[in-house]
Amino acid sequence: MNVSHPAVHPVGVPPALGGHAVPPRMRMRVRMEYLVFQGMPLPGTLGGLVLRLGQFCSALIAFSVMLSVRDFSVTAFCYLVAATVLQCLWSLAMAVIDVYALLVKRSLRNPLLVSIFVVGDGVTATLTFAAACASAGVIVLIGNDIAMCKDNPCANYEAAIIMAFLSWFMVSISFILTFWLLATL
Amino acid sequence: MNVSHPAVHPVGVPPALGGHAVPPRMRMRVRMEYLVFQGMPLPGTLGGLVLRLGQFCSALIAFSVMLSVRDFSVTAFCYLVAATVLQCLWSLAMAVIDVYALLVKRSLRNPLLVSIFVVGDGVTATLTFAAACASAGVIVLIGNDIAMCKDNPCANYEAAIIMAFLSWFMVSISFILTFWLLATL
Known part of the structure; x- marks a missing residue:
């Protein structure tokens, strides 16, 4: 019921996957989502x-x-x-x-x-x-x-x-x- | 060098994560990305x-x-x-x-x-x-x-x-x- 930040969850997990192609894009996504969702209206x-x-x-x-x-x-x-x-x-x-x-x-x-x-x-x-x-x-x-x-x-x-x-x-x-x-x- | 579909990669992986909150959102994302990226201009x-x-x-x-x-x-x-x-x-x-x-x-x-x-x-x-x-x-x-x-x-x-x-x-x-x-x- 509390205000969750679901879209951030999947991006916290990938480092455990060991995929060599994923991290740069994931970092990009984390940065983007952080920018968008922190204190945004x-x-x-x-x-x-x-x-x-x-x-x-x-x-x-x-x-x-x-x-x-x-x-x-x-x-x-x-x-x-x-x-x-x-x-x-x-x-x-x-x-x-x-x-x-x-x-x-x-x-x-x-x-x-x-x-x-x-x-x-x-x-x-x-x-x-x-x-x-x-x-x-x-x-x-x-x-x-x-x-x-x-x-x-x-x-x-x-x-x-x-x-x-x-x-x-x-x-x-x-x-x-x-x-x-x-x-x- | 070949035309890759990088955005689809992360969504193929999550079932292996075992996270109980992730699958519905991931399915949504897979569906959305499939709809958007298949044959779209x-x-x-x-x-x-x-x-x-x-x-x-x-x-x-x-x-x-x-x-x-x-x-x-x-x-x-x-x-x-x-x-x-x-x-x-x-x-x-x-x-x-x-x-x-x-x-x-x-x-x-x-x-x-x-x-x-x-x-x-x-x-x-x-x-x-x-x-x-x-x-x-x-x-x-x-x-x-x-x-x-x-x-x-x-x-x-x-x-x-x-x-x-x-x-x-x-x-x-x-x-x-x-x-x-x-x-x-």
């Missing part, structure tokens, strides 16, 4: 919870700013609203799971569970990034190329886009760490 | 070369179509041209490395080399996807929201964006596979 850890809350807050701010503008005539901005809502829901759900894991001191290093985290993180990160990029393309067009920022609340849009990018960046960290964890489980 | 394989050529060709088509329009007034489209050029160069370089590896029958499963592949794939995939999304946001704005496709070659832009997305999709496959390979090396 993985699912079920305090760092993971903080990262999830960061994703949730930045996506929520992006959503709130977009909603405050109340302009839904541009498709890219509507998509950004939808993507930030999805990101909020996903990050909140993951934060709840992290709180549960921390409270009952349960490990979340189950291959099926980690696979779901990886797919969810990958999909939401891609959608949030796509929405932020599309909105950024439109804002650069409005602001720089046709210079119509006088008629539009460009600063608000830019703030929302920056928060969406920040959320994407944090989800990407989660994705890369959980993907690495899945590969080494 | 990894660096230094024929499948990898075909994937690289696919990335290169789709990025080249996107670049050519964008260049044929000769309209560089929109920042997002200029960014798409730059991103597709970078994607072409990266995929071509990787294809050349794959051809070299196939010709001299050399394995590319070196941790440092695979790390470079992962970083390169990750960066170019992100840049290509960002450019494609930004351009898509602008095209949807021009085509749907303000309906100005009569004055702009929207079909050409759309074709270029679709090819850029296709290139991104193929680079993502390379990224995910090489990242998995790096984690299990």
Whole structure:
């Protein structure tokens, strides 16, 4: 029931095998896993919870700013609203799971569970990034190329886009760490 | 010198260890590595070369179509041209490395080399996807929201964006596979 580090177990054993080709790769793996798993924000850890809350807050701010503008005539901005809502829901759900894991001191290093985290993180990160990029393309067009920022609340849009990018960046960290964890489980 | 499969070696050994906690995870790893490494388009394989050529060709088509329009007034489209050029160069370089590896029958499963592949794939995939999304946001704005496709070659832009997305999709496959390979090396 305690938070174990299963992926580290197999690498402690090989020196007894006497295989001449194994040690360098094993040392590499030990070093990599040590780097990745020591104090990293993985699912079920305090760092993971903080990262999830960061994703949730930045996506929520992006959503709130977009909603405050109340302009839904541009498709890219509507998509950004939808993507930030999805990101909020996903990050909140993951934060709840992290709180549960921390409270009952349960490990979340189950291959099926980690696979779901990886797919969810990958999909939401891609959608949030796509929405932020599309909105950024439109804002650069409005602001720089046709210079119509006088008629539009460009600063608000830019703030929302920056928060969406920040959320994407944090989800990407989660994705890369959980993907690495899945590969080494 | 021959193309070896080093990552599979450690997993064939554990049954001799007699550890009671290891087998389920090891079976999982064997299954995962079997699924990933059997006939997958990894660096230094024929499948990898075909994937690289696919990335290169789709990025080249996107670049050519964008260049044929000769309209560089929109920042997002200029960014798409730059991103597709970078994607072409990266995929071509990787294809050349794959051809070299196939010709001299050399394995590319070196941790440092695979790390470079992962970083390169990750960066170019992100840049290509960002450019494609930004351009898509602008095209949807021009085509749907303000309906100005009569004055702009929207079909050409759309074709270029679709090819850029296709290139991104193929680079993502390379990224995910090489990242998995790096984690299990």
